[in-house]
């Protein structure tokens with residue numbers, strides 16, 4: 001302790017001494033005079049990036065953020081430091097060049113943000129529509145006074161340069177070793193700042209940078225320069241991936257589909273032909289919600305009602321990968337699986353997809369999607385076009401206010417309400433339509449509990465006192481836990497589904513319509529919270545001990561299998577018919593397109609999933625990590641072990657066969673997307689020409 005105190009005192013003393021020396025010897029002034037170009041470059045680049053963030057992202061968290069300033073400072077210090085390798089007379093050109101480059105990044109993003117409320121991506125440069133749409137609008141409508149402020153960097157450098165010229169600054173001679181020393185010192189300072197920045201990062205920050213889809217978040221954390229560099233890498237990666245291996249991929253594809261059995265018609269074939277469709281993408285809705293009640297109130301009464309009146313697929317999984325919501329959409333619409341690197345929505349939005357909206361369009365449907373969030377989230381602005389939606393209604397089409405905002409954006413009640421107004425108009429104009437409504441409120445972290453309304457997740461009991469009087473006691477149970485908050489949030493979202501159904505009915509929109517509801521993926525909640533849910537001890541307000549006879553094990557297998565999500569297909573007149581029942585065969589999100597296709601009379605001949613009424617109890621659900629599930633077995637490929645669901649052992653051969661199938665499915669799906677195998681006219685020659693054109 002004494003030693004630490006002594007060292008600390010020595011450090012403080014030496015700092016004081018150095019500060020005094022710096023003051024006395026005017027070292028700062030001297031440094032500034034000798035490095036004025038570098039300093040102007042660094043300061044203006046950091047100011048520009050900070051200004052961009054402050055103008056675009058209006059949140060206290062952003063206003064107070066130090067991390068992006070550190071990130072920007074590290075980048076420009078290193079770039080600026082490398083300028084010292086040049087002779088003084090060449091440095092102005094170097095700094096001006098980079099200053100213009102960094103200014104352009106800020107300026108383009110500022111304009112793009114004004115127009116699209118998101119940051120720009122180089123991947124969009126290949127989309128001519130973007131250049132066309134924005135090109136005309138830029139100078140007149142979109143470029144605002146604030147955008148001119150970004151020019152301070154190059155302007156300041158030009159002014160400083162003319163002053164320096166007059167002072168004969170550039171006549172100074174600096175020998176090579178001196179220049180090298182200066183470079184090393186400055187770059188090292190940049191590296192230290194970068195290190196400090198790295199310490200501020202959380203695992204979520206890193207994973208979001210890798211995914212590169214939550215652009216605002218990345219800019220808010222990493223600053224605009226790292227965002228843009230990362231964006232370039234993310235945009236180039238799929239192009240590189242698709243350069244090699246096309247022939248082998250095409251052969252695998254042909255072999256796979258030659259060997260695949262053709263679909264057989266069944267009693268569900270064409271039963272919904274010509275009907276309108278409303279698909280509800282239920283954010284983070286898990287099936288286990290539907291079995292739960294607190295103090296006699298169901299968590300999801302509306303979902304439960306729809307399930308009890310319609311076709312309820314109770315063993316349904318959404319094998320999403322890092323693309324979460326967007327992977328669910330991909331699988332639902334295209335019967336493909338998530339890609340092995342990046343996400344289909346962000347990295348491969350320019351590929352050809354045999355997607356449900358596009359296939360229904362060919363049958364005369366008007367197709368649309370609606371979502372209250374920013375259109376660039378998960379790159380939906382582009383990907384929804386590739387999937388064949390005629391129109392994507394996003395945040396900019398909704399009246400979003402502070403009052404109607406919950407979590408990521410407009411709450412599900414306001415979103416549905418405004419959506420029904422839009423659907424009513426669509427239905428007036430079009431005979432047949434297919435629409436997707438994507439919910440948003442029930443999104444992790446489920447923290448805005450006071451906005452979810454009153455839904456206690458405690459245990460209330462009435463106890464009789466010895467004197468005969470009664471009183472109500474409450475045990476906290478799930479109150480204050482993340483899982484408990486999820487129940488409150490899900491109950492809130494479920495209420496919005498109830499209101500939506502009522503309004504659709506009032507507007508007569510359910511008469512000839514099939515409603516399809518799916519949970520997009522699980523809510524990623526802690527297993528310990530589930531242990532509390534199933535093993536709560538009221539007396540101690542904690543989880544029962546594992547050796548307690550009443551303890552119910554909720555192990556990792558139960559947790560993984562518990563991640564299932566609901567799929568409900570419902571029509572107003574289905575209740576009591578033979579369709580109205582629970583369907584228990586295992587099924588996955590990528591089985592939906594062939595299943596619906598069979599019912600609506602369209603087909604994707606390159607679907608990787610199956611019509612569940614064709615494959616029935618022989619279905620296998622494959623997960624992106626190679627795990628798989630049948631009605632009888634759940635196999636964990638990481639551990640190389642399985643859980644029998646029917647108390648029977650499974651042979652090594654069976655495991656091997658299914659492992660091969662899982663790998664094949666994941667590979668073929670990935671190759672279809674990466675090599676754009678569904679695109680017609682894909683001869684090798686055309687691909688080479690196209691790749692060259694894209695490269696120029």
Ligand code: GP9
Nearest residue numbers: 323324325326373377443
């Ligand atoms: C974003 C919403 C949520 O618009 O769909 O995406 P997620 O985080 O669930 O992938």
Ligand code: MN
Nearest residue numbers: 283284325520
């Ligand atoms: Mn989601």
